[in-house]
Amino acid sequence: MERTVAVETGPVTDVGEPAIALRRLRRDFGDRTALAGISARLEQGESLAVLGPNGSGKSTLLRVLAGLLRPSGGEVSVLGCPLPKETHRIRGRIGYLGDQPLLYRDLTVRENLDLAAALHRLNPEQADIRIQTLLEDIGMAHRAQDRVAELSAGMKQRVDICRAVLHSPDLLLLDEPDAHLDADARTRIQPLIAATPERSRVIVSHDRELATAGADVVLELR
Amino acid sequence: MSPFSALLRKDLRVELRTLRSLPAMALFAVSAFVIFRFGLDRTTLDGELAAGVLVPTLLFAALLAINRLFVAEREEGGFELIRLAPIDRTVLFAAKASALVIYLVILELIAVPIFALFFLDSASGLLPFALILLLTNVGLAATGTVISTIATMSSARDLLAPLILLPLLIPLVIAAAGAGEHLLAAGGPDYGRFGTWLALLGLYDLIFLLVGYATFDFLLED
Amino acid sequence: MANALRSISLRRLAIATVAVMGAGYLLAFLYAPEDANEGFAQKIFYLHVPLAIVSLLGFIVAAIWAIQHLRTGDSKYDARSYVSIHISVIFGLAVLLTGAIWAKGSWGVWWEWKEPTLVSFLIVFLLYATYYPLRYAIEDRDRQARYASVFAITAGAFVPLNFLAVRLAQPLIHPRTFSSTGGLPDSMLFPFLVCLAGMALLWATLVWFELDSKAASANLKRIRRALEATA
Numbered sequence: 001m002e003r004t005v006a007v008e009t010g011p012v013t014d015v016g017e018p019a020i021a022l023r024r025l026r027r028d029f030g031d032r033t034a035l036a037g038i039s040a041r042l043e044q045g046e047s048l049a050v051l052g053p054n055g056s057g058k059s060t061l062l063r064v065l066a067g068l069l070r071p072s073g074g075e076v077s078v079l080g081c082p083l084p085k086e087t088h089r090i091r092g093r094i095g096y097l098g099d100q101p102l103l104y105r106d107l108t109v110r111e112n113l114d115l116a117a118a119l120h121r122l123n124p125e126q127a128d129i130r131i132q133t134l135l136e137d138i139g140m141a142h143r144a145q146d147r148v149a150e151l152s153a154g155m156k157q158r159v160d161i162c163r164a165v166l167h168s169p170d171l172l173l174l175d176e177p178d179a180h181l182d183a184d185a186r187t188r189i190q191p192l193i194a195a196t197p198e199r200s201r202v203i204v205s206h207d208r209e210l211a212t213a214g215a216d217v218v219l220e221l222r
Numbered sequence: 223m224s225p226f227s228a229l230l231r232k233d234l235r236v237e238l239r240t241l242r243s244l245p246a247m248a249l250f251a252v253s254a255f256v257i258f259r260f261g262l263d264r265t266t267l268d269g270e271l272a273a274g275v276l277v278p279t280l281l282f283a284a285l286l287a288i289n290r291l292f293v294a295e296r297e298e299g300g301f302e303l304i305r306l307a308p309i310d311r312t313v314l315f316a317a318k319a320s321a322l323v324i325y326l327v328i329l330e331l332i333a334v335p336i337f338a339l340f341f342l343d344s345a346s347g348l349l350p351f352a353l354i355l356l357l358t359n360v361g362l363a364a365t366g367t368v369i370s371t372i373a374t375m376s377s378a379r380d381l382l383a384p385l386i387l388l389p390l391l392i393p394l395v396i397a398a399a400g401a402g403e404h405l406l407a408a409g410g411p412d413y414g415r416f417g418t419w420l421a422l423l424g425l426y427d428l429i430f431l432l433v434g435y436a437t438f439d440f441l442l443e444d
Numbered sequence: 445m446a447n448a449l450r451s452i453s454l455r456r457l458a459i460a461t462v463a464v465m466g467a468g469y470l471l472a473f474l475y476a477p478e479d480a481n482e483g484f485a486q487k488i489f490y491l492h493v494p495l496a497i498v499s500l501l502g503f504i505v506a507a508i509w510a511i512q513h514l515r516t517g518d519s520k521y522d523a524r525s526y527v528s529i530h531i532s533v534i535f536g537l538a539v540l541l542t543g544a545i546w547a548k549g550s551w552g553v554w555w556e557w558k559e560p561t562l563v564s565f566l567i568v569f570l571l572y573a574t575y576y577p578l579r580y581a582i583e584d585r586d587r588q589a590r591y592a593s594v595f596a597i598t599a600g601a602f603v604p605l606n607f608l609a610v611r612l613a614q615p616l617i618h619p620r621t622f623s624s625t626g627g628l629p630d631s632m633l634f635p636f637l638v639c640l641a642g643m644a645l646l647w648a649t650l651v652w653f654e655l656d657s658k659a660a661s662a663n664l665k666r667i668r669r670a671l672e673a674t675a
Contacts, residue, residue, distance in 0.1 A: 029584070030583075030584070030585060031669075066306065067305075067306075068302060068305060068306070068444075069444060070443075070444055070586075088308075091305075091306060091307060091308040092307065092308030094306065096302075096306055098299070098302065100299055101299065102298075102299035102300075102302055102303045102306075103298065103299070104232065104236065104294055104298050104300065105294075105298055106236045106239050106240050106294075107232065107235065107236065111232075111235070114228075115228050115229075115232055115303075116303070116307075118223045118224070118225055118227075118228035119225050119228060119229075119303065119304065119307035119309060120307055120308060121225065121308065121309070124223065365598070368594065368598060369598075372578065372591050372594065372595065375582065375587065375591065376578065376581035376582045376591075377581045377582070377583070378577065378581040379581075381577075382574070382577065382578060382581055385574050385577065386571070386574045386578065386595070388570075389567050389568075389570040389571035389574075389602075390571060390598070390599075390602055392567050392606065392609065393602075393605055393606055393608075393609035396609045396610065396612065396613045397609065397612075400612070400613060418612060422608070422609055422612060425605065425608075426605060426609075429601050429605060430598070430601070433597060433598050433601050436597075437514070437594045437597055437598070440514050440590050440593070440594060441590070441591065441594055443587075443590065444584075444586060444587060444590075
């Protein structure tokens with residue numbers, strides 16, 4: 001019933017290809033322009049911080065990069081693939097953390113993560129270990145059998161972060177990853193969402209310090 | 223586990239846990255039977271009256287499930303979860319339509335015996351009628367899933383789905399009631415035109431499964 | 445330049461439409477003989493059946509344009525699909541009205557459930573009437589167009605299936621149909637074909653005209669917005 005989609009694993013972006021390349025990216029919603037000509041470039045392994053006041057289009061930018069929104073104008077290239085033409089090639093290589101958790105309220109933490117693993121076609125045994133490890137890392141292993149509806153906002157956020165990094169993506173797109181988190185939780189998630197040579201990231205944050213710490217490129221939206 | 227199985231199991235698991243659709247459908251059907259008893263002022267039904275009460279009632283009960291089919295996807299980020307995954311989006315169509323068929327079969331396993339108890343003198347026509355109902359369920363699921371997706375993304379969602387669906391489902395009513403008229407006849411089941419109705423149902427199912435399969439991707443974009 | 449040419453062509457089409465329709469109906473009323481059974485009331489056949497055929501073809505054409513829209517993403521196909529459905533729905537309403545008049549003339553009733561074409565048209569009309577609330581209920585322009593196209597394709601696939609189903613639903617004996625086009629004498633067939641051609645031209649003229657006026661008002665809106673932006 002499903003056609004097999006080839007999912008490349010490991011860093012497949014050619015050396016030299018930027019993780020993200022934007023040229024005058026524009027996104028309109030009817031008459032309203034959310035993004036008016038953004039240009040930026042992010043090399044592999046680097047971290048991009050996106051700053052700006054409410055309503056400046058930060059979340060919109062992230063959604064365009066994730067392939068969830070089509071650009072209205074300009075050029076977008078993610079992991080060497082031009083969007084929207086080759087959006088299908090970046091799915092599975094991107095880890096997206098949006099402004100709302102992508103978790104089913106009536107499923108348990110574990111069931112949600114198992115579902116995400118299945119949707120990304122991960123090997124079940126390996127996924128099992130990875131989920132277990134991630135849950136322990138963020139301190140949610142003891143709540144794995146609880147329904148998401150019973151969790152606090154901070155717990156949902158932590159589980160959502162697990163979901164976003166579960167499939168070892170090449171690019172992380174994080175919209176306010178530290179939202180609702182206390183200091184302890186923030187420390188725990190750092191290693192999960194850090195940029196590494198194999199993994200670039202874009203981080204949107206209100207907290208200037210958090211975002212720009214470790215950022216190689218800063219993009220300020222108005 | 224394949225993405226299709228994971229999504230189907232998710233739906234069934236959530237329904238089992240929350241029981242949002244099935245009890246309502248069953249109660250609706252039984253209440254409708256009582257209303258018909260008084261509306262028609264009859265305590266037994268056969269032939270065209272039996273079919274004319276049973277088939278529309280099942281159809282209207284199905285609308286309850288169809289209206290709720292994508293609520294979680296819309297409100298809890300399910301659409302995005304699927305759009306981010308490296309899978310063919312048509313898998314969602316297959317999983318949802320299959321879930322709907324399962325709900326309808328369960329509904330009929332409850333409602334049809336009760337209908338027989340209330341109104342029928344003989345249950346001998348019910349087994350072949352079950353085949354008719356199964357094919358009708360597939361057609362309901364195919365069309366219902368597509369229209370439910372369209373309605374879910376609109377602002378008038380509760381009204382729009384029944385409005386668009388009812389004309390679309392008329393061929394199913396014609397076939398199912400046409401067959402029921404003969405199978406539930408007073409003197410015992412009669413197989414006149416049974417093949418014709420099966421063929422019409424089969425044709426409807428084929429066409430709308432194809433339409434759903436071909437167009438579903440476009441419904442999930444952007 | 446292109447626009448001037450297009451408006452000349454539209455005018456030519458409109459003239460051709462009037463000419464062919466005029467000829468068709470003159471033939472229908474003056475040349476074609478009266479029907480032995482139904483008398484003068486049967487003449488409405490020359491209006492009702494062409495309306496029906498053209499309306500149905502219009503829905504199929506709309507579905508084809510909808511497929512093109514989904515395949516290419518070009519909004520001009522969405523406009524064509526929308527206008528085709530619009531005109532075909534109006535024609536469909538006319539089918540129902542002329543059908544009622546014909547039924548009254550032939551059988552003395554304003555509605556006849558045993559007339560399969562009339563019933564099928566009622567169902568098709570009810571379906572396509574939901575096209576408008578559907579479009580209005582979706583604000584995002586791109587999504588609205590895409591969903592409308594999926595609807596047009598689904599409904600287009602539905603139309604022939606619906607006709608088949610309604611026909612099957614008729615009692616095997618004593619269906620009550622208007623005189624069919626099969627077995628028409630030449631003296632009736634010829635005017636009928638001319639009327640059919642005229643109706644098709646009318647449909648095309650109305651669609652083209654509406655597309656043009658929509659394009660014009662969209663241009664006007666754009667110019668107005670540009671002026672407001674600079675002001």
